[in-house]
Amino acid sequence: MNLDLTSTGDLARALLPELTLTAAGMLVLLVTAWRHTSGRDLRIAGWVTxxxxxxxxxxxxWLWWHTARAAGPPSMIAVDDFRFVTDGLFLAAAGLTVLVSFDYLEREGLLxxxxxxxLLFATLGMMLMAGGEDLMVVFLGLELMSVSVYVLAGIDRRSGAAAEAxxxxxxxxAFASGFLLYGIALVYGATATTNLTQIAAQxxxxxxxxxxxLLIGLGLVLVGFGFKVAAVPFHMWAPDVYDGSPTPVTGYMxxxxxxxxxxxxxxxxxxAFGGVTAWKPIVWWLAVATMVVGNFIALxxxxxxxxxxxxSVAHAGxxxxxxxxxxxxGSAALLAYLFAYTLVTLAAFALLAAQGREGERDVRIDDLAGLGQRRPWLALALAVCMLSLLGFPGTAGxxxxxxxxxxxxxxxxNVLAAILVLTSVVSAGYYLPVIMAMYxxxxxxxQAHAGVRLGRPAAVVVAACVVGLLVLGVRPNPLLDLARSSAIVPPARAATPATGR
Amino acid sequence: MDGTRILFGGFAVLAIASAGLCITRRNPVASALWLVATLFSLAALFVLLDAQFIAVLQVLVYAGAIMVLFLFVIMLLNLGRAGPTDLKGPLGLGVGVLLAGLLLVQLLVLRQAGPAAGGPARATTEQGMIPTVARPLFTAYLVPFEITSLLLLAAIVGAVVLAKRKL
Incomplete structure (x- = not known):
């Protein structure tokens, strides 16, 4: 199915997932305007979401099944499998987060x-950001996502830690958005366009x-994204924010x-910058620093x-x-890894939320001692998560x-690959103690674990994630085929221009 | 040198001078008023660059709405007294000068780089500025324009959630 994005009907078809989510957001907003007092109202809003x-x-x-592709001039939104697969990932993560939140919000009295x-608006922002074919759409999607998540992080107003986060x-x-926007402005100044493919052509x-x-602009864009993915040295916010936010929100973030x-x-x-080689060493160093620092501080x-x-900082590396x-x-590997990482991290944070006794911030690794005897299934699920995060064979990780x-x-x-393996070995030093403590x-x-409660929806999430991890660990072909067929194919490296300015 | 250039230079000097005064005044109300002066001078610069629409927006949105908000906040917070200076000793001054120098270098580099060829053509004045701004907004840039409205909605919902008295 070819979509001519200059015509309104085809543009609406290309944006159908986003429009659906917008409508859902408005609907939930209306529902909450009328019913917003009891736990039952909260569940209604959750199910509508x-x-x-x-x-x-x-x-x-539907778009993916009809192999929708854009025809005509470059436009604002990409219509390719990479967008559809990442959209599916965001929607799945949001859906699992909703299920985990059902019990959590009521238990913590967050009505x-x-x-x-x-949550819906944040997911919409992600879809626009990852599907944006124009820096303007990428930026606006990023802001829509960020503004929603800032509020989600502080939604528990009674908690000082949440306010700090x-x-x-x-x-x-906001600081990082400033960098990103300034970078986009300079890229526009150099190339007179914000469209990704046209930037490459210019x-x-x-x-x-x-x-x-162009290079200063590219550098600032990298700084902005570096903040958002919490790459070292722009990771300073991540631990405090993840620590202070409500646990389902942390999992989502x-x-x-x-x-x-x-x-x-x-x-x-x-x-946009496939022809510019300057960003490769920067990303190389970011990757090395993030892997090393993230893993060693986690210890x-x-x-x-x-x-x-x-x-999670280490995994960004x-x-x-x-x-x-x-x-x-690389594109296919990114998709496959993101998929596995999303499953395992959501399950791990859902399990952590179940430990909660007046906030699960203080659950120390030693506090998990003996969980294997008291709650064998829960401990097994957490053990599988830790092994998958570690990258143990047999799991999706x-x-x-x-x-x-x-x-x-x-x-x-090859150096990057070696550092990846070495730092993964280091990560065993903090994943395995969790399993040791439990068993x-x-x-x-x-009665040390009497307060551990995993609600039914959250239990479904954990079970689905853990089974998914194990199945994909043994039979990864469906996932790998999907990732391979949806990967972004970098435009053929055009002969590098001989003359610089 | 023709009249336009003299006017441009005059307003540019005015903008820089009032910006300087804005950041050196200790009284926040005085600072805010100098900022108004800066924004008006910038609006005049936009007029001289044949961008009347942006000039009008500048006066309406920045000098009007946003400055009123600033003054409101200042008065609500009751910052009547002049506080201590923001420059923290010789170190702070050094960092400030360093950053200013960095900005200057950057400006010089960018000046050398020059604008890209094939940029958007300068809008002719006869056509009127408002249609030239409005038409792309509802055709080529429809998608980003609509996302902006969602962004504002999300921000409003978020602000209400965080600020309302009773959850």
Missing amino acids: LTGLVAGGVAVW VPEYYVL ALKYFLLG VRSLSLVQSPM ATAVKAAAFAALFRVLVE AQHTVKRMLAYS YLLVAVAAASWA FIGKWYILVAATMAHE MKPQPFD
Whole structure:
């Protein structure tokens, strides 16, 4: 199905998932305007949200099934499989987050149905950001996502830690948006366009590879995205924000927000700046610094939530390796890894939320001692999550890491591949103690785990994620085929212009 | 040198001078008023660059709406007294000068780079500025324009959620 994006009807068809989600957001907003007092109202809003997300998923699937492609001049929104697959990922992450939130919000007394409205708007922002074919759409999508997530981080107004998290996230996020916007302005100044494919064409035809304005702009764009994906040295906000936010929101931030930022970063770098080599060493160093610093600081953490926060920084480093490969294989590896990482991280944070006794911030790794005897299934699920995060064979995490390694070696980034393997070994130092505490230590006192409660919807999420991890770990072909067929093919490297400015 | 250039230079000097006064005044109300002066001078510069529509927007949105908001906040927070200076000793001054120098270098580099060829053609004045701004907004840039409205909605919902007295 070819869509002519200059005609209104085809544009609406290309934007069908986004329009569906917008309508769902408005609907939930109306529902919350009338009913917003009891736990039942909260559940109604949650189910409407879930329906909206499923409808959005159906719209994405419809476009994907008809192999929709854009025809005609370059436009604002990309119509390709990369967009559809990442959209599916964001929608799935949002849906699982809704299910985890059902019990959590009621248990913590957070009777704020607008939570679901903001979740929908954040997901919409991600879809626009990762599907944007124009820097303007990428930026607006990023802002829509960020503004919604800033509020979600601080939605628990009674908690000082949540207020701190929201304020830190907001201030640093606004700062990063400034960098990104300034970078976009300079890129526009150099190329006179904000469209990704046209930027690439202008860079070729005007031989702008050496243009200082373009390079400064590109650098600032990288800084802006670096903040959003929490790459070292722009990761300072991540641990405090992840630590202070409500746990389901943390899970959402660590998966969907990161996935959206990576998808947009990859698209921008490959489609617009594929001909500019200057960003490769920068991403290379970012990847190395993120892997090393993230993993080593995670070793020093005592609470599970902070450990998972630093672990998500480390995983951003692995994903940056896929970006640095900047090839078709890198794109496929990015998708496969994001998929595995989203499943495992959502399950891990859902399990952490179940530990909550007056806020699960203080759950130390030692507090999990004896969980294996008291709650065998819960402990098993958490153990599978830790092994998958570590990249243990037989889990989806292993397949993801393996695929990134293949992409890196194919792009002759052998040093990066070696550092990835070495830092993964280091990460065993903080994932395995969780398993050790659960199975090899006695519980400190009787009824130590009496407060652990996993609600039914959250249990469904955890079970689905864990089974998915194990199945994909043994039979990864469907996932890999999907990732391979949806990868962005970098435009053929045009002969590099001989004359710089 | 023709009259336009003299006017341009005059307003440019005015803009820079009032911007300088804006950041050096200790009284926040005085600072805000100098900022109004800066914004008006910028509007005049836009008129001289044949961008009347942007000039009108500048006066309406920035000098009008946003400045009123600034003054409101200043008065609500009751910042009547002059506070201590923001420059923290010689180190702060050094960092400030360094950043200013960096900005200057950047400006010089960008000046050398020059604008790109094939940029948007300068709108002719006969056509009238408003249609030239409005037409792309509802055709080529329809999608970003609509996303902006969603962004504002999300921001309003978020602000209400965080600020309302009773959850």
